[in-house]
Amino acid sequence: MASTRNNILKVIEEVKLLSPSAVRLLAVASKKDHDLKDIVRVIKHDAALTAKTLQLVNSAAFSLQSKISDLERAIAYSGENFLLSLVMTEAADMIYDCDLAGYDGHKGGLWDHNLLTALAAKRIAELSKEPVNTNVAYTCGLLHDLGKAIISDFLKGSLTQLLASLEKGEMPDYAGAEEKILGIDHTQAGYALACHWNLPEPLASAMRYHHEPAKAPKKYRSLVYAVHLGDMVAMMTGRDTGADAMRYQLDDHYIDFIKITENDLAQIILDTDSDFRTLKESMDEQPGI
Amino acid sequence: MAVILIHPKTRVVGMVHIALPESTINPAKAQDKPGYFADTGIPALIREMMALGCSGGPKQMVAKIAGGAKIMDPHNIFNIGTRNVLAIKKILWKYGVSPRTEDIGGTMSRTVTVSARNGRVILSSPGKEEWRL
Numbered sequence: 393m394a395s396t397r398n399n400i401l402k403v404i405e406e407v408k409l410l411s412p413s414a415v416r417l418l419a420v421a422s423k424k425d426h427d428l429k430d431i432v433r434v435i436k437h438d439a440a441l442t443a444k445t446l447q448l449v450n451s452a453a454f455s456l457q458s459k460i461s462d463l464e465r466a467i468a469y470s471g472e473n474f475l476l477s478l479v480m481t482e483a484a485d486m487i488y489d490c491d492l493a494g495y496d497g498h499k500g501g502l503w504d505h506n507l508l509t510a511l512a513a514k515r516i517a518e519l520s521k522e523p524v525n526t527n528v529a530y531t532c533g534l535l536h537d538l539g540k541a542i543i544s545d546f547l548k549g550s551l552t553q554l555l556a557s558l559e560k561g562e563m564p565d566y567a568g569a570e571e572k573i574l575g576i577d578h579t580q581a582g583y584a585l586a587c588h589w590n591l592p593e594p595l596a597s598a599m600r601y602h603h604e605p606a607k608a609p610k611k612y613r614s615l616v617y618a619v620h621l622g623d624m625v626a627m628m629t630g631r632d633t634g635a636d637a638m639r640y641q642l643d644d645h646y647i648d649f650i651k652i653t654e655n656d657l658a659q660i661i662l663d664t665d666s667d668f669r670t671l672k673e674s675m676d677e678q679p680g681i
Numbered sequence: 682m683a684v685i686l687i688h689p690k691t692r693v694v695g696m697v698h699i700a701l702p703e704s705t706i707n708p709a710k711a712q713d714k715p716g717y718f719a720d721t722g723i724p725a726l727i728r729e730m731m732a733l734g735c736s737g738g739p740k741q742m743v744a745k746i747a748g749g750a751k752i753m754d755p756h757n758i759f760n761i762g763t764r765n766v767l768a769i770k771k772i773l774w775k776y777g778v779s780p781r782t783e784d785i786g787g788t789m790s791r792t793v794t795v796s797a798r799n800g801r802v803i804l805s806s807p808g809k810e811e812w813r814l
Contacts, residue, residue, distance in 0.1 A: 496807035551808040624752065624759060629700065630790065635808035637790035638750040647756050654758050658706040661761075662717075665700075 397575030400543055404584045407542070413438035414479050415590060421476055422532075422592040424525045431472055432464050441479065445470065448478060473514070473530050477507065477671065480534055492540060494547030497634030502541055507671065508631040509533040511664040513622030519652050522614045529618045532598035535591070536619050539582025539599065540633055546574050551635055558639060566636040567603050579603055605643050617649040629661055631668070682719075682748035682765045682785075683793040684773075685814075686726055687800045688735035689743060694797050695730050697722040701761065702768035719768035727776065739776040745802050745814050746770075747793050749785040762786070782814050 410418075413434060420430045435441050442463055449466040450459050460466045467475060480488075491499040510533030517529035547554070547570065554569045563569040570577040582599035591599075594612050598619045601608035608616035620643060627637050646652075652660075685696045697716045704711035704718035715721035727739050735742065746769055749762040766785050773779060784791065784804055793814075794803045802814040 555808050621759075627790070628750075628752070628759070628761060632790055635806075637807070638752070638788045642752050642754050642759055644753075644755050652758060655706055657758055657761070658701050658703075661700060662707055662710055 394575055396546055396573075400546055400574065400576050400581055401584055404542055404581065404588050407585060407588060410589050411438075413441055417476070417479055418531065418595060419592050421472065422528050422594045424528065426525075426527075428464075428468060428472065431475065432467055435467065435475070436463055444478065445475060448474075472527055473510070474671065476531055476534060477510075488541075490541040490544060492544045492634050494544035494551070495540065495634030495636055496551060497544075501633050502537060504668075504672075505626050505631050505633045506534050506537055508626040508629065508664060508668050509536060509619065509622040511622075511667045511671070512625035512660060513618045515660045515663060516621045516625075516650060516652065517615065517618040519650050519656060520614045520618060521649055521651055524615050524618060528594055529615055529622070532595055532602075532615060532619045533622050535582075535586075535595055536598050536602045536623060537578065537582065537633065538585055539578035539580070540636075542581040542585060543570065543574060543576065543578050555635060565603065565641050566639040603640050605649075606645055614649045617643070617646050621646055621650060621652070625657075625661060625664060629665060682746065682762070682769060683791075684719075684723060684726065684769055685745040685747075685793070685795055685802055686730060686739075687743040687745070688730060688741060689800075690736070690741065691734050692800065693730050693733050693735050694795055694800050695726050696793065696795050697726045699723075699765055699769065702764045719765060719772055723769065723772045723776075739778050742778060744773055744778045744780045745782050746773075746780045747784045747802070747804055747814055748791050750788055750790060751786050784812075784814050 416434045420426050420434055435445060445463065445466050446461065449470050450456060460469060488503045489499065490502060492502055510530045513533035514526045514530040517524040517526040550573050554573060557563055557569050563572060567577040567579060579600050579602065583596055586596035586599045594615055597608050597612040598616050601616050602619045602623055605613060605616040605620040624642055682699045683696055684699060687694050699719050699722050700717050702719045704721045711718050711721045715725040749766040751762050752759045754760045789806045792805045803811050804814055805811045
């Protein structure tokens with residue numbers, strides 16, 4: 393088991409690094425008080441990203457009357473979240489293309505799950521008792537489960553044993569069962585990847601603690617609770633990653649951090665489903681995504 | 682959650698995928714996509730099936746339900762799966778129908794496949810063999 397853990401950590405060390413622009417963009421986007429100008433500043437120094445952004449905004453999905461050639465207008469028009477989704481898909485395509493075979497998942501499932509979590513986390517963050525930047529919650533959601541892509545191959549062949557162990561009640565949740573088999577779970581693998589990629593602290597915290605939000609550093613706890621609940625919404629609505637769906641515990645202390653009612657949740661489910669379909673439709677029109 | 686209705690006489694089979702118990706949260710959405718809610722989805726399914734010639738009304742139909750995975754939430758906010766099950770059973774009961782078979786609750790996601798040829802309902806879940814409802 394210790395050797396499997398070491399092998400997984402070795403795989404993480406060999407994961408292709410994100411482009412410098414992607415790292416800078418994520419660093420800017422994870423700051424509480426960032427604005428659109430900060431995003432523009434990063435994108436304009438990267439010719440490929442500038443071209444991609446303009447191509448995106450001028451695509452059929454946005455149905456513009458006349459073409460936009462100014463980067464700032466293009467970013468304002470497409471919205472920061474759309475841009476982050478685009479950059480992350482391209483930056484980590486190797487991981488997003490993973491078929492999650494170890495979870496009996498399917499290709500694209502991880503991307504869909506992370507995207508729905510991001511959209512839900514953003515809306516849930518609006519209900520946080522302490523102010524949380526909703527765009528940061530979105531970015532955290534987009535990345536939160538990347539550790540699954542890392543450990544998926546190592547879980548192949550263990551699924552029956554893992555599910556049996558859960559059904560016997562030997563483990564509290566799927567992450568516990570992953571750790572029992574591999575010596576590391578997807579949140580720990582995600583955190584190691586966040587360190588390898590030099591991701592900012594709020595993002596790394598969400599990757600590590602989205603199933604144990606009470607353990608997140610105090611200053612990011614509300615943010616991580618938003619991601620925790622966003623993850624639940626994604627699973628409840630069927631945008632899951634395979635065999636682990638619904639096999640995690642809800643931390644019921646969410647009520648101390650997020651002021652949410654039954655009706656709020658129903659509306660969030662409706663709105664995120666609609667946001668998800670719109671975003672997917674627009675991204676699917678982009679060549680190479 | 683999936684509600685499957687089968688009319689044995691005409692061999693008409695219908696299914697609706699319900700996400701939320703009540704449409705009062707968003708009547709406009711319910712107008713556009715009635716299947717999203719239990720209180721509009723089941724009546725819409727019955728209407729469609731009757732329009733296809735399912736005579737004798739809903740009492741002549743066989744109902745099967747699947748899904749509704751549980752989330753333990755002492756605050757009763759996130760346990761939508763349980764609320765969906767209750768809403769679906771209540772509405773079916775109003776039509777005088779009780780599910781002949783059901784596979785509900787638990788902590789797993791389910792995918793439902795219905796054969797329009799023979800009315801068989803097959804369930805699957807990642808990591809498990811398929812089973813018949």
